[in-house]
Amino acid sequence: MDRMNAKLAAVVSMDNKYGGTQDLQRHAASLAEETVGLQNAHTASSRIRSELYGVAAAFTASAMWAAIDGRRLTEAEPYLNQAVTLAGLANNRHVLFRVWGHAGIMYRHLGRPADAIAAGEAARATSITRSDPAYASLAMARLATFHADMGDERSALRAIGLAQACYDRANQGTHRPPWMAFYDQAELDSLATFAYLRLRKWEDAERHAHRCLAALRPDFERNRGLTYANLALAQLGQGDIEPAVAAARNVPAAMAGNGRVSMLLNDFTTRLTTVAPRSAETTAWLDHRRAAA
Template structure:
């Protein structure tokens, strides 16, 4: 991790074990306690990816003060206690600022973190106060979001991608080619964080501009695998992290329209999964391969890849994962114009989704909620040419989408605009298209641009309809994605 621009009030020293937190865990194992934390988070609408490793870090004193999402969860689990009662240090002692009037009090859903005005924006923490286990805990990352948004709006996605720098992995080709010492747990942690950060940047802003920057950490990750490690547990984390990073980089290529590059990265992830006997990684790789095959016009391959993913995923026990994979299969059947096969897969997807979340759900599936399910179903009906039904699902997806994830909001709105245009509702299509155009300062996704261009072509004969001319003129003035 890069050194912080925030001056710590405490000198560097070995962490002090958090005995109070250990006592609260009681007889439960770290994994059991982590599952209880995740359940408590869901009760209050938070999403944290707590695992046994995180619990161990807290108890070892490595995390002196949790981030705001974890804070709300812990205070919900142990009502009447403050952070200091739970064995954590006051934020003032960790973040190097004067104590505020309500040091340990936090509103249920603040508009801004209480220390936002007294910290350097975007700076790394001097200690692990802002836990990196789950960057999808977005409610309290307003400062980071603002910084990244400004970076994208002023200098493009490549500038924002520079925030991958503090993760401890080389970001340039020369660094990736240097000899690597034997890898350790710190390297595995940096690799896992690189995957999370790339996903966050993609969710917020789209893939264009990120892809080339993210390829260098992938090379560095495989250099770590070649360097080897003395502990099997660390080796397993490195293999899993490298495979997940390959999938993330493949998705950036996929969303940027670089289908051949995406196929290569997904194949690399699949090979890594099979070498390490990692069924979860194998299911993830096949899932993305199915999506890519559908987008590349190979629907039968999409069906086969989705079915392979389901075979790999069955022992994992995640109904949400099986739901997503059934939707991937439905997309392939739609591409084959097999309405019956598509509908059967959609029914399975909805049934699995209805079983709810579970502790077995992979971390990478944080994006998959009701909005994504509606959006993927909309794509199926659109492929089958049922424009009214597709528009209903696309509208629902856009309404359900958390506005923080700008790329997905733009994607669902672009799907809605296209379905309305092809369904003979040009004025409504133009309105939806305008909403997409409003988001393009923050989103750089070739997929969204391509969809919007198709909508514009469909609307050309309807220029005299209400709002269509304004949409076409504004779309024509857009800079072409490079």
């Protein structure tokens, strides 16, 4: 168990740094298979068996998340049933929360906002959200983005407020699984940025993007790329062409090809060429994108 938990922590660290690469997806899926295989190769107590199922579910959720983050959505969906089954066998509420949270994001990117909200509510309904406000905060922050996708401004803004209130109540010294370590004030501001962008509340989106960048941990390179891309979109929405292009160019080159980051930059490019097709900034940005390809 110690060995597999150490490998799980390494997988989470790789995701935080590099995002959802295909190599990480395959690695996590292979570790899930290895962990399940230990059940048949060794004799263990019911407690250890439950823990093994929980780690296998966590590895499967990591593989699922890597596919989502890399925008390989058809590859992500088959992991869902496997992860839910393993989490159920483990009777592990932490992992079940994680699986439903990832499912919501997957459905969001699949263009199924009603399913995203249902998955988000399933995550919110897990018992861990009642005992630890940090989980409740994350569930509400994700629900804010799902409601924003549906154009439900009232529900989205309410969810952002509840997410912040829950986060402020959470004990930051509480021990949580390694995959929960990513959730801090910067991540909450990042999710709020996504929600405000969908609601076309550009100034609020920019404010939260700046707050996220100010607090973002140095090793979270994928999240830095996402936030700079979102900042560029927020500034472009306000007609601030020059700072928007400057923000987009701050996306680390290593992250520009990440599935979700690349999608945002493509969206930015489309909007920029529509708003200011003949500007010098647009020409410079297009040259930058071609050079990076």
